[in-house]
Amino acid sequence: MNTPISLSAYGWDEQRADAFAPHAAAGLLPARVLRVFGTLCDAVTAHGTVRADLTPLSARDPLDWVTAGDWAALDAAGDPAVLRALLPRRNVMVRSTSSKRSEGQVLAANVDRVVIAVAACGDVDLGRVERFLALAWESGAEPLVVLTKCDLLPEPGLGQLVADTAAAAPGVTVLAVSAATGAGTDVLTAALSGGTTVLIGQSGAGKSTLTNALVGSRAQAVNDVRDADGKGRHTTTTRDLLPLPGGGCLIDTPGVRGVGMFDAGDGVGQVFAEIEEFAARCRFHDCGHTAEPGCAVLAAVGDGTLPVRRLDSYRKLLRENAWIASRTDARLRAEQRRVWKRRSAEGRLTGEAKRGERQGRAGRAGDGRR
Template sequence: MAGRAHDDAEGLIVRIDRGWSTVRIGDEEVRTMNVGADVAVGDVVVLDAGRERVASVRPRRTAIVRRASGEGHRALRDVVAANVDVVFVVQASDLPPNPRRTERELALALDSGAEVVLVANKCDLVGPAEREEVRRSLEESACGTPVLVASAATGEGMDAVRAACAGRTVALVGASGAGKSTMVNALVGDDVQRTGEVRTGDGRGRHTTVAAELVPMPGGGWLLDTPGLRAVALWLGAGGIERAFADVFALADGCRFRDCAHADEPGCAVRGAVERGDLDAARVASMRQLVREEQELEEAVRSAR
């Protein structure tokens, strides 16, 4: 039966290398060409009869999408991962806190539609007081998103990280060197992903992971390792900014003007909170910057049509 054969060729994209997808069908892996198909790791695809090409892509439940750092001002989207249930935003505990970067990563992760957890890795490299400082700093940017402090190297705090996976599909995102691949290896219990030393001096990674990859977890679920994010540029929002800055948006309800930009409008409740010392001015500036980028992107997308 023709319909039956079609069902059999449905698979999961576990890796993409320059126009070729590795598709897992049951326990088997086949390499197919993606020509003409807009696919990402995590996509469920239907292959053509010869299993050579992706014929169609199933609708995505969730997608981590960013603005591609392409040439010039062309507005291009880049789907980092599809159909993940949870996004771990991974950071290194031994680097100075970077709330602006955390806010961007959080908004990007929330925009995906998946659940989000902030993970401070490498807690073994800092003392107890610094650990609390790392947690506090992340919680300040988290806007209610759970924060876990752990070490993929020593296993400390990893029970909570494992519990947050709960047999689902989990994508790990964050800067190069944060320890995403090391964390995948710790969760799988085997060195399945290559890891790389960070640079001495600034602790930055060397972009060891070059392609997103889905790795099965023993006992169920998948881990989706991703290459380190360089600049974190958002794609058109799906409420990520509103959720990452829920505190600022709640205050904005009290502004006199509904379209208040919290710049110099009279009766601005957001600036009022900053002046009272209840809200960090840099956090507001960060939110306004993200909203501005989104508006510019909207215009770029519209004019490209």
């Protein structure tokens, strides 16, 4: 423990205080998780920052693992301190892992905004931006797309990129910023004031450099992109929650190579809201938008209202999300079967033990009668 801190700067409010009341009665302290490494984490309390053991909160389901942004009940009596319980999460941002188990990975918890960082100086993959947006919308947080390193892309290229990105992100603010020159950072700083923001993007998108510019210090180490292919190195290796000078918090995350869907059907629908509007006008309610007569989606493609790229991306994300959902359902069913088998086996063992006890008592009673 060190310098006293106001937890309200980290998002503490009356609702969380009410949820924490039973833990306060047990003598525990409210704490927000700053970063996790192995079985330990750094957390902030009203008495300062502390390192804590999170072993008591170990869970089989990755969606229940402790992550940056979580609020927890902390037992400060030991060294290290111990996290005893998690407060209910208001929301989480989840992506699918690369494992064959089709599990979800929580990128951050209790966030109000998701900033999607995209390097303006490279080949911008709009389909990847749409993936990030689907996950952001699904979490319930407000997405914001930031084109970083805009000083490396002069006009008119930058203006066109902003327009193309905005077309792929309907209803989402798109900002062009440069941490090197400071261009656009004042607008971004104002947009992030208050609440908790998670910063996501590929390696080399300049997230750590942008984080340092927003925090106002060299909070994160930075590396140059590789000269060979222009791709970034994994500079940030943990998810770090940092306070912002103007209020609020920022969670910087490691760069991600893959952005898998995980139960993000509603998020996909929100990213492609115009396609869903067209689909509502199709002749058949179960139209697949491939070759059906009276398909309003295909008609929009035909008259140029809907770009082919958007429809292809929409189809791809829906297929992927459906596949992940089916794999997840199969995994859950398999786990449920294992639970049933274990309980059945335990029931048999208990029954056999009871029968053995009854037979033993009967035998002892018979010996007494003789």
